[in-house]
Amino acid sequence: MNGSHLIGAFLEMISAERGAAKNTIDAYRRDLNDYAGYVAGRKLTLLSADRETINAYLDQLRRDGLSASSSARRLSAIRQFHRFLCADTIRGDDPTRIIASPKSRRALPKVLSIAEVDQLLGAAEAEANAAGDPAERAVALRLYVLLELLYGTGMRVSELVSLRRQAVIRDRSFITVTGKGNKERVVPLNDRARDAIKAYLETLEPGPWLFPSAGAQGYLARQVFARELKALAGRAGISSARVAPHVLRHAFASHLLAGGADLRVVQMLLGHADISTTQIYTHVLDEKLRDLVETHHPLAQG
Numbered sequence: 198m199n200g201s202h203l204i205g206a207f208l209e210m211i212s213a214e215r216g217a218a219k220n221t222i223d224a225y226r227r228d229l230n231d232y233a234g235y236v237a238g239r240k241l242t243l244l245s246a247d248r249e250t251i252n253a254y255l256d257q258l259r260r261d262g263l264s265a266s267s268s269a270r271r272l273s274a275i276r277q278f279h280r281f282l283c284a285d286t287i288r289g290d291d292p293t294r295i296i297a298s299p300k301s302r303r304a305l306p307k308v309l310s311i312a313e314v315d316q317l318l319g320a321a322e323a324e325a326n327a328a329g330d331p332a333e334r335a336v337a338l339r340l341y342v343l344l345e346l347l348y349g350t351g352m353r354v355s356e357l358v359s360l361r362r363q364a365v366i367r368d369r370s371f372i373t374v375t376g377k378g379n380k381e382r383v384v385p386l387n388d389r390a391r392d393a394i395k396a397y398l399e400t401l402e403p404g405p406w407l408f409p410s411a412g413a414q415g416y417l418a419r420q421v422f423a424r425e426l427k428a429l430a431g432r433a434g435i436s437s438a439r440v441a442p443h444v445l446r447h448a449f450a451s452h453l454l455a456g457g458a459d460l461r462v463v464q465m466l467l468g469h470a471d472i473s474t475t476q477i478y479t480h481v482l483d484e485k486l487r488d489l490v491e492t493h494h495p496l497a498q499g
Contacts, residue, residue, distance in 0.1 A: 200233045200243045207281045228274040244282070248292045251275060255299060268299040307444050308451045313435055318344055320433035322393075335400040339408060339417075340425050342397045345390040347442060350374070351449035351467050352384065354442035358417045360407040365394050376468040384466055450478040 208226060211217040217225075235254045236246045251272075258268045275293055282288040309317070321341040328334035347357055356374050364372045370391075371383050386394075394407075401409070408417040423442055430440035446467070453463050464475040 200237070201230075203243050203282065203287070204229045204233060204278070206285075207278050210281060211277075225274050225278075228271045229278055232271070232275050232278075243278075244288050246292060248294075248296060251292055251296055255296075259299070265299040272296065272298055307439060307441075307447060309435075309439065309444060309448045311448075311452055314348055314445070314448055314452075316433050317430060317435060317440070318348065321429055324429075324432075331400070335397075338393070338397045338400060340422075340429060342390075342393045343408070343422055344426070344445065345393045346386075347445040348449055349387045349390040350384040351446050351453075351463075353377075353446065353468070354419045354422065356468075357442070358408055358419050358422055359414075360416075361405055362398075362401075362407045363405075365407060366398075374468070377470075380468065382465065382468050447478065450475070454478055 204226065207229070208222050211225065212222055232254060233243055235257065236243060236250060239246075239250060239253075241250060254275075255268055255272060258271060259265075263271075272293070276296075279288070279291045279293050283291050318341075321337070321344050325334065325337040325341045328337045343357065346352065346360075347354070350372070352374055353376065356376055360372075360374075364374075365386075369386065371385050373381050374384055375381050404415075406416040409415065410417045410421070412418055419442065426442060427437040427440055430437045450463050450467055453466075454460065460472065460475055460479070463478070464472050467475060469475045
């Protein structure tokens with residue numbers, strides 16, 4: 198039985214036994230025909246292709262620019278095909294048994310530059326100062342305080358909008374944040390954030406929340422904050438597509454690390470349980486480290 202007949206038998210099986218849809222069968226056919234063509238190019242057959250051949254095929258897909266997710270899908274089809282050959286005793290071994298699936302690289306977080314953050318904060322502060330109507334001033338000042346706290350502490354947006362007023366009621370340099378799993382951590386407050394909070398508190402009626410709302414939870418919905426932030430970005434001349442609450446958290450972490458902060462300290466401030474989560478922000482240091490090596494490493498001289 199040649200390669201096309203083997204693939205045809207497999208496709209008949211998934212159609213009859215699994216009820217696979219036509220689009221699914223067509224996708225399997227394309228993937229397996231491509232694999233069979235590569236195997237034939239190495240002077241092998243689908244019955245003699247080994248683990249080295251399949252790994253070489255995956256390497257070729259990577260060199261061709263196929264994404265990790267698409268390569269993983271291709272490997273899944275090949276894996277199921279070879280299991281079918283083994284189950285039907287057409288082939289005695291499964292060369293895909295210990296092949297690892299291609300892993301997608303974790304997407305790097307979007308980060309604003311320090312200048313862009315200053316631009317955003319400056320716009321929020323200017324709008325808060327320019328508002329004449331008390332109600333408008335309260336809303337503008339709330340947004341400014343939200344931004345100062347978010348960029349100044351790196352809190353998660355859910356932690357930020359649900360802050361209780363008692364967390365900032367005193368003129369303190371630190372606040373206690375309740376994060377995931379009700380774990381508490383202490384984060385510092387800079388002078389700008391403290392001054393903004395002090396002015397903002399004067400606009401509030403008595404109540405438990407720092408950012409109260411008429412909604413069911415009693416505090417500002419994160420979606421409302423996100424909308425207000427995107428609108429502010431547009432007014433500040435920054436693409437709203439690049440700005441969201443979590444982007445300010447990313448900027449906080451990346452700018453700290455770029456300034457020389459210890460990774461463990463940033464982990465603690467962000468409330469990450471695993472330092473590997475924090476390490477994603479070290480991408481901002483790549484250029485700095487490269488320059489350091491090129492400037493100071495003895496083998497880089499001359």
